[in-house]
Amino acid sequence: MKTAFNIHTLVRDNIKSLQPYSSARDEYKDASSDNMIFLDANENPFENGVNRYPDPQQNKVKDLLSTTKKIAKENILLGNGSDEVLDLIFRVFCEPNKDNIITLPPTYGMYGVLANINAIENRKVLLKDEFQPDSDQILSTTDKNTKLIFLCSPNNPTGNSFKPEIIEVLLTKFKGLIILDEAYIDFSKKESWLSKLNQFPNLIITQTLSKAYGLAGIRLGICYASKEIIKFLNNIKPPYNVNHLTQQRALKRLKSFDEVTNEIEQLISERKRLKQELECCVSYIEKVYPSDGNFLLIKVDDANKRYQQLIEYGVVIRNRTNQPLCENCLRISVGICEENQKLIRALKAIQ
Secondary structure, eight states: OOOOOOGGGTSOHHHHTOOOOOOHHHHOOOTTOTTOOOOSSOOOOSOSSSSSOOOTTOHHHHHHHHHHHTOOGGGEEEESHHHHHHHHHHHHHOOTTTOEEEEOSSSOTHHHHHHHHTTOEEEEOOOOGGGOOOHHHHHHHOOTTEEEEEEESSOTTTOOOOOHHHHHHHHHHOSSEEEEEOTTGGGOSSOOGGGGGGGOTTEEEEEESSSTTOOGGGOOEEEEOOHHHHHHHHHHSOTTOSOHHHHHHHHHHHTOHHHHHHHHHHHHHHHHHHHHHHHHHOTTEEEEOOOSSSEEEEEESOHHHHHHHHHHTTOOOEEOTTSTTOTTEEEEEOOOHHHHHHHHHHHHHOO
16 A cells, blocks of 8 residues: 655655745746846846856756657756755755665665765665565664655666666555656666656655766756655755856757767667676676666675776776775776776776
């Protein structure tokens, strides 16, 4: 039986009564204002392309995402990277020194960092067989002050996607919010949970333009959730959190659908080829884990040694041996063909 869900029971009391900051561009937003003289925001009047404040609601980017993703514009929030989106979620729903969250190591480290910044207890429940969540253990770890459960699928650093039936159990039985981080979903054949967003009012999905869209440098994170959740997040976000240049670059890239699709296909093909090469041709690699991301997690005989040897060959990867369940594991991002060839040559050369 699905647990009754009421978003207002989760929002911090001071946030419920908060009067959000109203910027000049929020107060006057007439679409037919091209001939107006704007003397309302204390901007520098000398035109240079960026002398005016950006659209605080990023309407053009949201319009395009709404069409592309088939999600209502009111269900979208944009942030200065996904990290800002996640921090906003903490600040709306988690009372410092009182509430707690659940994370599932090994996973993206910023969940824990943000919990510490916001003075929120982080209860860790390790992934189990094949790096899958243990829904029973997760639910038994919750209490009345557990506000958020973070699921990263495809998961970083393991690369696997979580089984949909496990995610659905958590969405159905947990009284708080499920944050589903889909940063790597474009590299997976698994379907995004965006199509089920309306079925689960306690589901928040985060995505990014940093990975498949190749825009890590502009820092644009995306949040999809119910209109009620988006409203609360909008109430506390900085008024101009996504700058004009970021919005322009995002629009250009989002319109380059064929180019992005081609790059994704190339990376998936390279991921497959790289996995085959690593499994058959490098003796000290004990396992190459399946991946739905743009990276591979490999287990070697001595991660610290192999990491340093690769550095000496001019190849930088990520040493994950200190992460739970990742002893002697290295994470390798999938590069272009020439970069992957150099990696393979280096791996074969070191002893």
